[in-house]
Amino acid sequence: MALRQMHEWYDLTHETNWTPRYVTEEELFPPHLSDPFGIDIKAWESFDEPYKISYRDYVQSQRNKDVGAYSVKNALSRANFFRNTSPHWKALLALHFTPVSFAEFHSASAFARMTRFGRAPGMRNMATFGTLDEVRHGQIQMYFAYEFIQQDRAFDWAHKSPKTENWVIISLRHALDDVEHTRDAVSAAIGTNFAFEQGFTNLQFVGLSADAAKFGDHTFATMLQSIQSDEARHAQIGTPLIRIMVENGRTEEAQQIVDIAFWRIWKQFSALSGISMDYYTPLEHREHSLKEFMNEWVAGQYIRNLEACGLKRPWYWDMFLRDIETFHHAQQIGIYLYRATEWWRPIAGVSPAERDWLEEKYPGWNDTYGKCWDMVVDNIRNGRIEKTTPEAPPLICNMCGLEVTGVAGNQWSTKDHYLDYEGRRYHFCSEVDKWIFELEPDRYKGHKSIIDRLLDGTVPPGPDGLYEYMGQSPSERGVCGYNFNWIDGYESLQAAE
């Protein structure tokens, strides 16, 4: 018997619903988990995704992708690759695999909740595939990361990191919990699929894969591209939802969700992708700066996507454009100097040639962030290594969980956007982070940054107290990936002069 073609039956699935007889609609789909906006089921049944796939086709295409990614991995000898690769690339691989793997795996639970609690049948179908995608993404990245564990224990953090209270992980977990895991299915999908996935995953999975291919790490490049092909499919869930929200008088609510999610995820990707692209990718293999990629592939496209849905650019757009040029540069200084609080081996990425590149891509870099690096270079060159480990901890933003930073050097400009709420002072790195808090202070007020935990005694006392609290044994505390030998670039320059 011939099988029917997909187009003959697919649209039926958009109206495949049921009428509950033993429980009420509200018990089956509690509003706070499902749809708190009170939109009629007929509106939800108009959900229509652009890219359609059946389970049969899904299994086949995913199998082909896995065969492709895993066969490239198997064909290339990776043990020698890792042993011989530069500390730049080792830092980049560790920075990618160890926080991203768990983020992907946890996304499976967010998609599973969309599958269960989505009112739109089409949304539930797509979220089912999204759940399987994210399980795949968690598994493939942990599996690829574990190849390196014999050479560097840092890669154990691909699995371990979400179980720790490391400050980097606190930051990432808070952002993902806020966007994906603690909202109703509609809000979580709009925030995750539209703002997070459509907005940013191209940055890490396409932009970085170009750098990886250029560097010659074809295993990593192929894996990233394979993951992103899934992303392009399940990221489409958000757009039809926004359309339904706008058509049913919920434009303001949809706008707020995307504006919150976009900024929260931007902060994470600024640190992750910004440092990877502008500092960790070896200079000769860089395809784009963060700023170039963001302006060409993200910023414009995101606005077009928003406007096509009937939404507007976020109120903070000018701040965002300025942040692209500044935030990750400041964070990189702290990531390097506070390297012991991280589990990988950070590199500085500021040799004279790299500084020339940074100056070209971000005019004024040497006059600003470069001034901090001048001090670091001076300390290393004169044997004051202890000065490259600061005594004073950084102030941490009570929303994004990263350092409260601004512009350094001769254009010094930094502001703490603090707020006093119910007798407690909260510190924020930007007006936007503060705005998010002020929208729902009771939602956020209970969370403590790593600095709050230091100050209130949650972190045990003693020289090892912080590290033990963050899950770092002595061998899991970051050291300079070059053992300060990157300073040789400066020595050579001085000799030439």
Added chain:
Amino acid sequence: MADFALAVNFEGDYGFKVCFVDDEDTVAEAIKKIRGQIAGVFIKPLPAETPFELRIQGEKLPISPKLMVRDSGLIFMESVEVYSTS
């Protein structure tokens, strides 16, 4: 005598730092401790004799260097700016 933390924006630095002083320090002594924790680590130090002031973020006037921290009106984890005046 008690530890007193301040959120410090030091001139030229890339971001705020949490600096610990003593609540019985004068503001001048606190500035000296803060300089010791930040200058020479994050940014190049100015000559030792360079005068510095401390003010609450957003205020125009500095806090008198002679006041003790606990009498200065500063709250725990106040956001302050430390800057040179020469």
